[in-house]
Amino acid sequence: MRALLKIAYLGTAYHGWQVQPNGVTVQEKLQDALEAVYKERLGVTGCSRTDAGVHAREFYCHFDTDIAIPENGVVAALNAKLPDDITALECKYVDDDFHARYNSKGKNYVYRILNGLISSPFDFDRVWHISRPLDLEKMNDCLSRIIGTHDFVSFSSSARTVEDTVRTVSECKACRHGDYIEISVTANGFLYNMVRIIVGTAVEASDGRISPSAIDTILSSGDRSLAGITAPPQGLYLNKVFY
Amino acid sequence: MRALLKIAYLGTAYHGWQVQPNGVTVQEKLQDALEAVYKERLGVTGCSRTDAGVHAREFYCHFDTDIAIPENGVVAALNAKLPDDITALECKYVDDDFHARYNSKGKNYVYRILNGLISSPFDFDRVWHISRPLDLEKMNDCLSRIIGTHDFVSFSSSARTVEDTVRTVSECKACRHGDYIEISVTANGFLYNMVRIIVGTAVEASDGRISPSAIDTILSSGDRSLAGITAPPQGLYLNKVFY
Numbered sequence: 001m002r003a004l005l006k007i008a009y010l011g012t013a014y015h016g017w018q019v020q021p022n023g024v025t026v027q028e029k030l031q032d033a034l035e036a037v038y039k040e041r042l043g044v045t046g047c048s049r050t051d052a053g054v055h056a057r058e059f060y061c062h063f064d065t066d067i068a069i070p071e072n073g074v075v076a077a078l079n080a081k082l083p084d085d086i087t088a089l090e091c092k093y094v095d096d097d098f099h100a101r102y103n104s105k106g107k108n109y110v111y112r113i114l115n116g117l118i119s120s121p122f123d124f125d126r127v128w129h130i131s132r133p134l135d136l137e138k139m140n141d142c143l144s145r146i147i148g149t150h151d152f153v154s155f156s157s158s159a160r161t162v163e164d165t166v167r168t169v170s171e172c173k174a175c176r177h178g179d180y181i182e183i184s185v186t187a188n189g190f191l192y193n194m195v196r197i198i199v200g201t202a203v204e205a206s207d208g209r210i211s212p213s214a215i216d217t218i219l220s221s222g223d224r225s226l227a228g229i230t231a232p233p234q235g236l237y238l239n240k241v242f243y
Numbered sequence: 244m245r246a247l248l249k250i251a252y253l254g255t256a257y258h259g260w261q262v263q264p265n266g267v268t269v270q271e272k273l274q275d276a277l278e279a280v281y282k283e284r285l286g287v288t289g290c291s292r293t294d295a296g297v298h299a300r301e302f303y304c305h306f307d308t309d310i311a312i313p314e315n316g317v318v319a320a321l322n323a324k325l326p327d328d329i330t331a332l333e334c335k336y337v338d339d340d341f342h343a344r345y346n347s348k349g350k351n352y353v354y355r356i357l358n359g360l361i362s363s364p365f366d367f368d369r370v371w372h373i374s375r376p377l378d379l380e381k382m383n384d385c386l387s388r389i390i391g392t393h394d395f396v397s398f399s400s401s402a403r404t405v406e407d408t409v410r411t412v413s414e415c416k417a418c419r420h421g422d423y424i425e426i427s428v429t430a431n432g433f434l435y436n437m438v439r440i441i442v443g444t445a446v447e448a449s450d451g452r453i454s455p456s457a458i459d460t461i462l463s464s465g466d467r468s469l470a471g472i473t474a475p476p477q478g479l480y481l482n483k484v485f486y
Binding site for chain 1: 329
């Protein structure tokens with residue numbers, strides 16, 4: 001049987017999702033909890049990678065097992081074993097060929113900026129604090145030009161290369177809620193660091209270092225150095241995964 | 244010159260406000276930051292004690308110095324030296340006889356409960372998670388009877404004794420916001436653990452273990468064992484201090 005698991009996590013303490021030789025990861029902690037429940041080491045396949053310090057309000061992964069535990073029972077048993085900063089939200093048995101990553105039709109990320117003079121002790125590990133005033137209009141002028149089907153290679157870190165770098169962004173906008181700015185980006189897929197570079201570019205547009213009208217050129221250039229900085233990880237949340 | 248400092252902190256990492264031999268405290272971290280700014284060890288007097296794991300959205304303390312730094316400069320310099328989970332919000336020079344504790348006319352505490360089946364990885368150290376449904380009406384029936392001038396000795400931990408245990412509670416109510424319940428308590432002063440025992444009593448009233456109509460008897464009895472349990476620290480926030 002294949003189980004599709006929905007989890008959420010605070011990424012602060014983790015070196016991202018994916019198991020790696022140095023540093024504790026969410027995948028490792030989840031595999032430990034599954035082992036405590038199923039009494040054997042199970043492989044878990046995630047819907048995407050996330051970087052160190054990045055959070056997930058919703059993250060999906062699948063695993064295979066022959067042991068039939070009721071769906072709610074899996075959630076309760078895992079939450080009894082998982083650390084406090086990782087929570088199992090839902091479990092569903094799915095077809096054996098369902099794949100948490102390949103079946104995803106798209107994702108929504110939210111990036112949170114605390115845009116006020118003074119930082120918050122409650123949010124230091126969950127926002128990008130920018131004390132200078134940001135210009136929401138300029139940011140949205142920049143972000144709206146991201147929408148559409150483009151080759152996003154200039155908005156991706158060179159650390160990882162994939163063959164096809166064309167993605168379709170269906171939503172890309174910033175909203176202000178008091179001192180907080182939330183940037184929401186929805187696409188059928190994302191390249192490595194794509195949201196963080198989009199956010200960094202919007203902030204540089206607000207600062208006047210990048211002209212919003214330059215976005216088309218940046219996109220068509222395929223030149224990473226023309227886009228903005230990579231925003232820090234702690235403001236980024238994987239918010240929704242669409243199947 | 245006497246400076247009155249307003250700070251906020253996430254209490255998770257600290258053994259409360261007050262310096263103590265074992266465990267790191269907020270007062271100690273603040274004194275370290277002041278020493279880095281003023282180049283001498285300054286004593287700091289807080290508006291109250293807070294317990295290990297309790298948070299403050301607003302906490303006042305005063306210190307004396309001969310070095311005249313502009314008020315905004317004190318805030319900026321301290322924030323450059325303080326850890327991320329303690330933030331200086333405001334500094335004001337006050338009269339030499341102003342006292343952060345004795346001049347306080349009252350305080351408002353907020354206690355947050357996450358009342359949903361599943362915990363949240365973003366809130367595990369900042370709410371009391373109660374998965375069984377709570378009865379807001381019963382809780383408020385209990386809480387409304389707390390309002391008024393009473394001897395609160397039965398709502399205080401025996402760990403500390405003060406001579407006068409009469410306090411006036413002007414506000415005491417619970418509100419639901421989605422899965423979250425916030426209990427707000429305002430009084431001219433608080434005994435040790437008073438808010439946490441009030442919250443524990445309201446939860447036991449919701450569970451049917453304590454009758455809301457028994458509150459008057461509990462108050463007049465002066466018997467701590469008749470009141471409810473002491474709610475855990477991580478849901479408690481010092482929210483406002485009135486001068």
